[in-house]
Each structure stands twice: as C-alpha cells, then as structure tokens.
Amino acid sequence: MEQMEIPYEVKLDAFTGPLDLLLHLIRKHEIDIYDIPVSLITQQYLEYLQLMKELNLSFAGEFLVMAATLIQIKSRMLLPQEAETPMEEEEGEDPRSELVRRLVEYQQFKDVAGELSDREKFWRDMFQREPMDVPKIREVLMDDVSMFDLLGALQEVLTRTEAQVVVDITPDTLTVQDRINGIIERLEDNPTITFTSLFDNATTRLVVIVTFLALLELVRMKLVKIFQGDLFGAIRISRTFLAEVDGNKTDGPGESDGLDSLNHGGNNGNGYH
Known part of the structure; x- marks a missing residue:
C-alpha cells in the first residue's frame, strides 16, 4: 500500500469515540450486538484506524486502547478449550460479554440523549423567543x-x-x-x-x-x-x-x-x- 507523509492535521467536533465506531460497524454489517463476530469487527476496526492515521486525523488514545481490547478478545476466542484455566472453565464467560455490556449501555445512553435532543428541538420550535440582533x-x-x-x-x-x-x-x-x-x-x-x-x-x-x-x-x-x-x-x-x-x-x-x-x-x- 502506498504510504504518504501528510503534513496536515484535521480536527472536527463531529468526531466521536471508539464505541461509536464499533456501533457503526455493527449497524453497517447488520450484526447481532449479542453475537459479535470479533474477527471481522477487529479487522474492520483496524482498517478504519489505519485510514484515520493515514489521513492524519486527530483521535484520542482510547481508540488504540479499544484496538488492543479487540485483539485480546479475538486471541482469547482463538484459544482451544483445553488451554483455558480451571477458573475460566468454571465461569464459562464469553470473552465478548464485557464489550457487549459496554456497547448496549452506551447505545442506551445515546438513545436517551437523542430523545432529549429531539424534545429540545420540539420545544424550541414551539416556544420561540423574540429574535435578537446578534450574528448568526x-x-x-x-x-x-x-x-x-x-x-x-x-x-x-x-x-x-x-x-x-x-x-x-x-x-x-x-x-x-x-x-x-x-x-x-x-x-x-x-x-x-x-x-x-x-x-x-x-x-x-x-x-x-x-x-x-x-x-x-x-x-x-x-x-x-x-x-x-x-x-x-x-x-x-x-x-x-x-x-x-x-x-x-x-x-x-x-x-x-x-x-x-x-x-x-x-x-x-x-x-x-
């Protein structure tokens, strides 16, 4: 792949966090959030991260933390059953469960925030204040x-x-x-x-x-x-x-x-x- 040095940094307020990227990928591929194909999502996530790096987009370190988390989950899911420790066998916890919990919780917060935003727009349009002579x-x-x-x-x-x-x-x-x-x-x-x-x-x-x-x-x-x-x-x-x-x-x-x-x-x- 062609590599380029891009002396140009872009910062946009519209840029959001790694959980937003994961939710975007889940929606894009129509994936069941409770049965995430970690291998596919990890590959897609890393491709987005590489593109962001190539574009010199400014993004927080939490994107890299999530990348490491996805790779760790993928590695745990690739381990054969006999390689697991007795404690892990007793618990039988899906390596994806914590990530799924975070995604579901985050989506719930986003839904509530969206409803509040829609309500704000509704009441703002219903009860308008007198226009003020200020720059738009x-x-x-x-x-x-x-x-x-x-x-x-x-x-x-x-x-x-x-x-x-x-x-x-x-x-x-x-x-x-x-x-x-x-x-x-x-x-x-x-x-x-x-x-x-x-x-x-x-x-x-x-x-x-x-x-x-x-x-x-x-x-x-x-x-x-x-x-x-x-x-x-x-x-x-x-x-x-x-x-x-x-x-x-x-x-x-x-x-x-x-x-x-x-x-x-x-x-x-x-x-x-």
Whole structure:
C-alpha cells in the first residue's frame, strides 16, 4: 500500500469515540450486538484506524486502547478449550460479554440523549423567543452523517481507485487549497453534488486523500453541508455559501465569510510534495 507523509492535521467536533465506531460497524454489517463476530469487527476496526492515521486525523488514545481490547478478545476466542484455566472453565464467560455490556449501555445512553435532543428541538420550535440582533452562528453541518460514514465511503472510493489500471500523471505538487478551490467551483455550478462524484477524475490514492481532506476543511469552515437521506445511503454535499452569477451573489442558504477568507489566501496552500 502506498504510504504518504501528510503534513496536515484535521480536527472536527463531529468526531466521536471508539464505541461509536464499533456501533457503526455493527449497524453497517447488520450484526447481532449479542453475537459479535470479533474477527471481522477487529479487522474492520483496524482498517478504519489505519485510514484515520493515514489521513492524519486527530483521535484520542482510547481508540488504540479499544484496538488492543479487540485483539485480546479475538486471541482469547482463538484459544482451544483445553488451554483455558480451571477458573475460566468454571465461569464459562464469553470473552465478548464485557464489550457487549459496554456497547448496549452506551447505545442506551445515546438513545436517551437523542430523545432529549429531539424534545429540545420540539420545544424550541414551539416556544420561540423574540429574535435578537446578534450574528448568526452556524454549527458544523454534518446532518445524519458521522465521520465513520465518511471514512466508509472513502474506503470504497480508494478500493475502486486502486483497482484501476491507469498511468500515474499526478502533478509533482498537489495542495489541499487546490482541491478546495475545485470543490467550490463545482458547488457554484451545482448547489448539491454526491460525495462519490468528487473523485470522478481521481486516478491515484494521493488525489483521493487530498480531495477528502479538502472536503473536511470545507466542513470545518462551515462552507458545505453533508447529509445522508437514508441509513448507509448516498452521501451528498451542498453549499452553504452564496454562489456568484455574473458578479451577483445568489441561490445560497448560508453566509460567505469563510469563502471570503479562502479568496484572501487562507490555509496557506497546505502543499503535498
């Protein structure tokens, strides 16, 4: 596998913890949470971790702790019965039981938190306060899409890209800023595009990864909104900035401060050599 040094670190508030990644994998593969195929989940988890490392995504050490836990559980399940200690034989406890308990408990907390969030939105819409003359604050716009959904979609793109037989014509210098400009130009012509369409002309792993980092930067700057209509359905990207047509801004739901900062030399290029 091609290795690259990426001098670019991405930090997103939407990034969550290792239990969220495990729940994502369980849902994605439609696995019974009480009968987790540890070998498959461990392999998938480590692949996500490797991709996160390659993208230089900032993640907590607890991801590595969970990786070690999964490997330990996998090793215990591979041990033959006669190799177990008498105490383990008496207890007969499934090595996965503690992990399952944590996942079920965590899912329950997430469900309750989701219900409270929905209730907050309902009452907020029902009893609105008088508008205040304050600047509008936009949140990171990733509706119904987690970072793990994006990583999964990226893995599929990388698999397709690496399967292509093409001549490598990647320029000597490729920057995140170049790809940001390219995405912005596409969104000026089309208010909404699919995630996979961003990589239609990507012929190498490097181009795919730099394009993905450019998308994350646009999310961080709140210039794009990412959403997913159905669970594990197609991921779409829409602009939140005001597009310009013949010098006039039009057709945009959001503000353009972030776009203005880009046009004035933000991010300093972020080169890849």
